[in-house]
Amino acid sequence: MAIDRSVVEKAAGLARIALTPEEVERFTGQLSVVLQAVERLKDVDTEKVSPTASVLPVLDVMREDEARPGLTVDEALANAPRGGRDGEFFRVQQVLEERP
Amino acid sequence: MELPRSIRDAAELLRSRRASAVELAEAALARAHADRHNAWLHLCDEHARTQAGAADGMLKSGGAPVLTGIPWACKDIIGTKAIPTTAGSRILEQYVPPYSATVVERLDSRGAVMIGKTNLDEFAMGSSNENSAFGPVKNPWRLERVPGGSSGGSAVAVAAGEVLFALGTDTGGSIRQPAALCGVVGMKPTYGRVPRWGVVAFASSLDQVGPFTNTVEDAAIVCEAIFGKDPNDTTMVADFPNDDLRTDLEKGVKGLRLGVPKEYFSIKGMEPGVERAVREALAVLEREGAKLEEVSLSLTDHGLAVYYIIQPAEASSNLARYDGVRYGLRVEGPNLLETYKRTRGKGFGAEVKRRMILGTYALSAGYYDAYYVKAQKVRTLIKAEYDRVFEEVDALVTPTSPTVAFAIGAKVNDPLAMYLNDIFTLPVNISGLPGISLPCGLSEGLPVGLQVIANSYQERTMFRVAAAYERATPHHLARPEVKAA
Numbered sequence: 122m123a124i125d126r127s128v129v130e131k132a133a134g135l136a137r138i139a140l141t142p143e144e145v146e147r148f149t150g151q152l153s154v155v156l157q158a159v160e161r162l163k164d165v166d167t168e169k170v171s172p173t174a175s176v177l178p179v180l181d182v183m184r185e186d187e188a189r190p191g192l193t194v195d196e197a198l199a200n201a202p203r204g205g206r207d208g209e210f211f212r213v214q215q216v217l218e219e220r221p
Numbered sequence: 222m223e224l225p226r227s228i229r230d231a232a233e234l235l236r237s238r239r240a241s242a243v244e245l246a247e248a249a250l251a252r253a254h255a256d257r258h259n260a261w262l263h264l265c266d267e268h269a270r271t272q273a274g275a276a277d278g279m280l281k282s283g284g285a286p287v288l289t290g291i292p293w294a295c296k297d298i299i300g301t302k303a304i305p306t307t308a309g310s311r312i313l314e315q316y317v318p319p320y321s322a323t324v325v326e327r328l329d330s331r332g333a334v335m336i337g338k339t340n341l342d343e344f345a346m347g348s349s350n351e352n353s354a355f356g357p358v359k360n361p362w363r364l365e366r367v368p369g370g371s372s373g374g375s376a377v378a379v380a381a382g383e384v385l386f387a388l389g390t391d392t393g394g395s396i397r398q399p400a401a402l403c404g405v406v407g408m409k410p411t412y413g414r415v416p417r418w419g420v421v422a423f424a425s426s427l428d429q430v431g432p433f434t435n436t437v438e439d440a441a442i443v444c445e446a447i448f449g450k451d452p453n454d455t456t457m458v459a460d461f462p463n464d465d466l467r468t469d470l471e472k473g474v475k476g477l478r479l480g481v482p483k484e485y486f487s488i489k490g491m492e493p494g495v496e497r498a499v500r501e502a503l504a505v506l507e508r509e510g511a512k513l514e515e516v517s518l519s520l521t522d523h524g525l526a527v528y529y530i531i532q533p534a535e536a537s538s539n540l541a542r543y544d545g546v547r548y549g550l551r552v553e554g555p556n557l558l559e560t561y562k563r564t565r566g567k568g569f570g571a572e573v574k575r576r577m578i579l580g581t582y583a584l585s586a587g588y589y590d591a592y593y594v595k596a597q598k599v600r601t602l603i604k605a606e607y608d609r610v611f612e613e614v615d616a617l618v619t620p621t622s623p624t625v626a627f628a629i630g631a632k633v634n635d636p637l638a639m640y641l642n643d644i645f646t647l648p649v650n651i652s653g654l655p656g657i658s659l660p661c662g663l664s665e666g667l668p669v670g671l672q673v674i675a676n677s678y679q680e681r682t683m684f685r686v687a688a689a690y691e692r693a694t695p696h697h698l699a700r701p702e703v704k705a706a
Contacts, residue, residue: 128582129578131585132579132582132585133577133581134562135581135585136537136565136578137541137544137561137565138565138569138574138577138578139559139562139563139567140566140574141566144571144574147571151575151634152578152579152582154636154637155579155637156579158529158637159525159526159592161522161523161526162523162526162527162530162595162599165523165599167595167602170599171598171601172597172598172600173598174426175412175426175456176412176426176604176653177412177456177458177653178458181455182455192319192320196319199317200315200548200549202546202549202551203551204551205551211546211547213557214553214556214560215556215557216557
């Protein structure tokens with residue numbers, strides 16, 4: 122399926138990726154080609170086939186919930202981005218906006 | 222000093238006291254520092270010297286495992302405590318893991334000596350190593366050619382004699398394809414056999430860690446060290462013995478039924494020189510006593526489409542964590558949403574962005590069933606086809622890649638042409654099977670890879686076939702002429 126710029130812009134928005142206009146242009150053409158190539162799956166009859174999410178036979182693997190040593194607060198925060206640490210916490214921008 | 226030809230040779234050298242682990246480490250470091258292929262992102266001299274010193278102690282006290290004192294290279298997508306792990310991305314350029322991946326811990330505990338971290342396509346997304354944020358890797362056989370990808374640096378480090386083995390990851394061919402293009406052995410284990418704890422996640426239903434080595438036996442040696450259940454990895458359900466992977470290496474192929482999938486030889490874009498080398502390899506295996514049987518894997522052609530929906534879909538979910546909050550790059554905007562977008566817009570390269578967009582699109586409302594669920598259903602059919610074929614044959618023998626190493630820049634603007642490199646390797650990930658690539662001669666002076674695929678958990682049979690071929694030919698001895706920088 123050929124897609125237009127708005128499809129790329131919308132998906133990039135959902136993926137939280139800022140694109141330059143040039144990138145939007147280039148990706149629109151390139152992704153159209155890829156989507157056309159995957160279209161051929163339509164030719165395969167999957168009427169009575171169930172989907173495979175994983176080749177493993179089981180989904181839930183359990184183990185005892187035992188306390189083990191973990192990371193210290195300093196270790197866990199050591200990779201915080203510049204300006205992204207506030208004492209024992211990660212610092213982030215405001216999530217909820219104030220009511221006007 | 223040149224490194225020995227194999228882990229086994231090096232282990233004998235160390236035990237006969239003709240070389241120490243420290244000497245081997247110094248030799249590997251010297252060669253790695255002289256590397257002119259951009260194979261390395263980080264060399265950790267002091268870490269290696271400390272590990273080598275400890276390895277010499279283990280060797281002196283006797284009973285040391287075969288990997289003790291063996292210098293190795295780690296793909297920079299596998300986490301290493303206190304040593305940078307970038308995944309080839311600007312977004313993780315400053316990242317230093319607070320813990321090591323289980324596979325690294327297992328090699329550490331056996332006294333293996335890690336020399337450094339190798340270059341790769343960003344987040345393992347690529348087949349040429351041109352997608353690294355830190356520059357492309359060059360093929361030691363011909364410097365203007367790609368080494369394959371995504372584990373290109375690991376393949377080159379072994380091919381250029383800078384280490385005795387390397388770890389890579391393989392989601393659609395990222396170990397086997399660069400191994401083929403660089404003329405070394407590269408192996409992807411059965412899905413669920415190697416712990417992925419501490420490895421940067423790409424496409425979680427497909428990713429596996431595996432080795433690059435000079436010989437088939439060496440690959441089995443590394444697998445024996447890294448295989449086995451890990452309580453931190455919930456995708457490992459079966460607990461198999463892992464100490465027996467070398468037991469069938471000498472058995473030969475006499476009486477084994479080897480399948481030759483006809484669809485693997487009718488692919489558009491297959492180079493005649495590659496087909497010739499692989500057909501000759503089939504004749505060798507037949508002379509060694511194997512019974513060749515033509516089999517059909519009719520959905521081979523559809524593997525690419527399944528892969529390029531499932532893989533970007535899973536990646537778009539996995540890479541959501543790079544949001545500039547807890548680690549990695551942060552590019553601050555006027556609000557949180559803008560910060561996310563700018564961080565990811567700046568931090569990710571073109572191929573990663575393309576796949577995030579493709580994956581997000583395939584998972585978005587209105588397209589989810591048509592793309593993602595459809596691909597999962599065809600995945601079921603592809604897996605069933607392999608299951609059926611393995612009722613008739615013991616292993617499959619195929620080309621690893623349809624071409625030899627191509628020129629740097631030749632396919633960068635044509636993602637689909639690039640994706641076709643993995644047409645023979647990605648069905649193996651889709652089906653969760655083990656596969657190995659080993660050298661089977663040259664075409665146009667560049668290495669060709671032979672792929673052996675076995676049924677799930679049948680690595681022993683896979684190694685057996687590969688070792689029989691290796692014994693019967695001298696191709697694994699061919700090495701590029703490496704000039705130091």
